[in-house]
Amino acid sequence: MALLVLTDISMSEYYPDKIEPYWQKIWSEKKSFKPEPISEKKRKKYILEMFPYPSGNIHMGHVRNYTIGDVVARYRKAQGDNVLHPMGWDAFGMPAENAAMEKKVHPKEWTYKNIENMKAQLKSLGLSIDWEREIATCDPDYFKHQQKIFLDFYGAGIAYRKESEVNWDPVDKTVLANEQVIDGKGWRSGAPVERKVLTQWFLKISSDSQRLLDEVVKLEKWPDKVKTMQENWIGKSTGVSFEFDCFDAEEKKYDPIKVFTTRPDTLFGATFCGISIDHPISKVLKKNKKIKEFIEECRKIGTTEEAIEKAEKKGIKTGFKIKHPFIKDKFLDVYIANFILSGYGTGAIFGCPAHDQRDFEFAKKYGIEIIPVVSSEEKDKSDSLDEAYTGEGKLINSSFLNGMNIDEAKDKVIEKLIKNNKGNRETNFRLRDWGISRQRYWGCPIPIIHCDKCGIVPVPEEDLPVKLPENVDFIKPGNPLESHEKWKSISCPKCKNGAVRETDTFDTFIDSSWYFARFCELDKKQPLNISATDYWLPVDQYIGGIEHAILHLLYSRFFTNALRETGHLNISEPFYGMFTQGMVCHETYQNINGDWIEPELVTVKDNEVFHKDTGELLKKGPSEKMSKSKKNVVDPSVIIEKFGADTARWFVLSDSPPERDIFWSESGVEAAGKFIKKIWKTIVELNKLIEKNISNKNIEKTIGLRKINHKTLNNITKDLDSLSFNKVIARLYEFVGEISKISESDNIDTNAINESLSFLLIMLGPITPHLAEEGWSLFGKDRGMVCEQPWPNIEENLIAESFIRMPIQVNGKKKSEIQVDKNIDESKLKEIALNDDSIKSFIGDKEIKKLIIVPNRIINIVV
């Protein structure tokens, strides 16, 4: 089969607009990227990029993410693996509802239109995706299985209900997401946000804390930074929880206050007690007007940890006192304080200002005593305290602990507290249970029925999926499901009396916590097909933005384990290899009024930027992450139209390492486009040369070329294995630069040129697949497609060098360089180095103190 399309007419010209759609059609018709059937004999590779939210258009971040994934997928295929490379849509979420409110378009219609558009854009990139496995999370065929999984989790006790707070906009009468709260006010209404308590669904991720911690350490193919972030997020801490006797304002004995601490050694430095605003005592004291006002003021800070920790430390005296367990007649004031987290530990602490920064700030503000109990030698000298001391040292001012180090003191105190029957060793995790209820329409309905008589009743499996009603409007405030009486009312499956549906929908993180497993097989009857997940999972290489390092990845890890516990699959860790890519940035432009201007409306003249249409002078801002709000986005489809997908792919891979942020520049794209043209020209020229079949051979040049071929192949193979695509591109620049110089008069053996061209096209295959296919169809004739070619073997004898260059340093600075045999012995090497003319002149008559030879690396002479 001759796949020649344009080569006949074009030959030396490069027409991406013609060859790219052509090859995309061929790949699709031939199902080139459909994986082979499951077979344990064949090594599998599951390559996955985080699926996109269908916001309307792909952006450069997507191009980068999916190009990286595509290079890996195509490369693994060439290496002989059975590759699974699917794609789907994270299709539920807030922006669809916002569009419904703003543009009066139904979320479903808006979402599917976006999917259609973005799918076409992704296809134009020439991605090697098996589109037969496409998933949209808003499709009932997907979420019915999710509802089944939830019911299984509920049955297994993994899902439960409890009260928790949400941000409430009293004007719009709607629940706000954290990002919709700006400076404590609703983003649309501007009304001060209140907190409202709702009963919501949770998943017990906290009981998986220890496993999540143990397993993350073992994930070898994950970036260390992501592993560290997850470890810190889970936040294991060991300490002791114990009770203080507590007395109320009338000095009557009250219920004891239980505290958790990781620093029991500082107990003798305790000078106050802090409790959270939700502590039982706080709730009782709400009767007091001042305390009530204080608690309400604290609630205005917001629900995010960031807001709470940034807020000034404040508290109010309760009049309650606690009794120190080891100091006779010592009582500490109990404060309600805004920095005590109710969800962590017991919601109460003893404050030791000398050795905890937050306690220190609090104590300074309220004139509370500061007693140092840990002293280090250096610290002893400075008496003035301007911050808490958290380092090592010996215990002072601490009765029976004096003189001990911190660890000894901890043990001793804990022992004593346990003896007094007041304390227990305890392990705490920072990780909280996962709240999954959302008071929104555009999400997966939670398959639960609330019956006055029977309570919480799961929707029977045969009634799944619970679909969303279509006839909703977004004019009324609040969740449209809540006000949809007809959809809500249902008869109880148990008692047949009138009941109501759960009107909350799932957090969209649920949708993305198992899609990668669903891709293994779109089983019609059950969420997951065991034999398919056994074969394909875990994902061998998962690729996505660093912003998902904690939440999405942690939830998916937990969810996978929960799926195992409920019998849906057999593994507990979903992602074997993880790669986090950097962001795509662009310069920002503003006019005099401060309006943001799109880069496409900007022209540059003499280093100044002007508006293309109005001609006004614009202010060039710093390069920042592309975002719609600052309009510094570049629509990749414009670039694909102008230069072609291969150029766009080449450009996003070049220069910057993939884990680092990249800065978009138009000139860079043009340069990439020029070089792609040069590659095409080189392919055509070399092909002509091959057809001439040179017989008068220059052996030296032939071997030289073959060495270049194999060295390049060797380096590029290593770089692809380590995902260093920028280095791959640099080597291709060099390689093309070399082979484009070959001329007939070099008399190089045709086989060697053949090898050059064949290597070039196969190496280009993962990066610029259309160009590679077109070139292969010209060169490879009847040898099939380039995407079916195996990765060539490297001939070791061609990459080995017998001579090496060795720099000679004097006192650590390079002064000369020699070329020596690789296997030279050290004494000979020493002799050569010392007799080197320029080295001699440097040493002069100075005494040689030391001579260091690092084999095959460097010689350093110390004088």
Place this chain on the structure above:
RNA sequence: GCGGCCAUGGUGGAACAGGUAGACACAAGGGACUUAAAAUCCCUCGGCAGAUAAUGCCGUCCCGGUUCGACUCCGGGUGGCCGCACCA
């Protein structure tokens, strides 16, 4: 605020595991070809001194340390980015 990461010429970056700093590109400047332009090709390109040489000194955000030797390791800063549990 807490946790994590990053910083190398005018620009993006390279430097394998502590061993030649600046590969490969972009921009800029010069030249060739052309009536001209575009395209293409060639040359220069960290700073200072020197002659546009040879060569020397300085130089990887700042300060200090370890080492024969530090872009790389350690301590302390500065700046930027990401996350902080209801954005996805």
